[in-house]
Amino acid sequence: QMQLVESxxxxxxxxxxxxxxxxxxxxxFEDYIMxxxxxxxxxxxxxxxxxxxxxxxxYYEDSVKGRFTISRxxxxxxxxxxxxxxxxxDTAKYYCAAANTGVVDLITPSLWDYWxxxxxxxxxx
Numbered sequence: 001q002m003q004l005v006e007s008x009x010x011x012x013x014x015x016x017x018x019x020x021x022x023x024x025x026x027x028x029f030e031d032y033i034m035x036x037x038x039x040x041x042x043x044x045x046x047x048x049x050x051x052x053x054x055x056x057x058x059y060y061e062d063s064v065k066g067r068f069t070i071s072r073x074x075x076x077x078x079x080x081x082x083x084x085x086x087x088x089x090d091t092a093k094y095y096c097a098a099a100n101t102g103v104v105d106l107i108t109p110s111l112w113d114y115w116x117x118x119x120x121x122x123x124x125x
Contacts, residue, residue, distance in 0.1 A: 002027035002114040004096045009119030012086055016123070020081040022096030022116055029077035033099050035059075036070060036081045037109060038092035038121075045095065045109045049081060052104050059105040063089070086123045093118040 008020040020036065035050035049070040050059045058070055069082040079096060096116040099106055106112065 002032070002098055004098060004114055004116035006094065006096050006116045006119040009094060009121045011122045011124065013125050014087055014123055016086050017082070017084045018086065018121060020083070020094055020096075020119060020121075022079045022081075024077045024079075024096075024098065027098075027114075029072075030074050031100055032113070033101060033104055033106065034070075034072055034079040035097045035099070035106070035112065036079075037095045037097055038090075039095065039118075040092045047105075047107045047109075048094070050104050050106065051079065052102070057104045083121070086121075088123045091121060091123050093120050 003025045004022055006022050012018055030053050036048045037045040038048050039045045048061050051070045051072050055072050067085045072079045095118045097112040098114040099112045
């Protein structure tokens with residue numbers, strides 16, 4: 001089993017920034033691609049960003065390209081999501097996930113192996 005714990009969510013004004021972190025334990029972090037999903041009451045989980053085990057390959061959902069950056073620290077078993085220029089439509093609960101695969105653009109939630117409990121991000125003035 002892998003445990004994933006997200007942090008860094010909160011309330012931010014439009015145009016602001018937040019940095020989410022996901023600390024993992026229990027499994028070899030380097031064996032997994034890592035991703036961030038988000039979910040709203042109107043929309044099921046969508047893959048926002050993901051990163052390969054080495055960090056050399058990434059995927060971003062179109063609406064966040066140029067604004068969000070995913071990175072990972074294999075030494076500390078942590079993955080980050082830097083979110084800039086946040087907009088109200090980014091409001092969602094954000095979930096960290098891990099998958100034991102080499103496919104980075106793994107957009108189907110059911111194919112991911114482990115999930116965190118999520119952290120709420122609210123963008124509002």
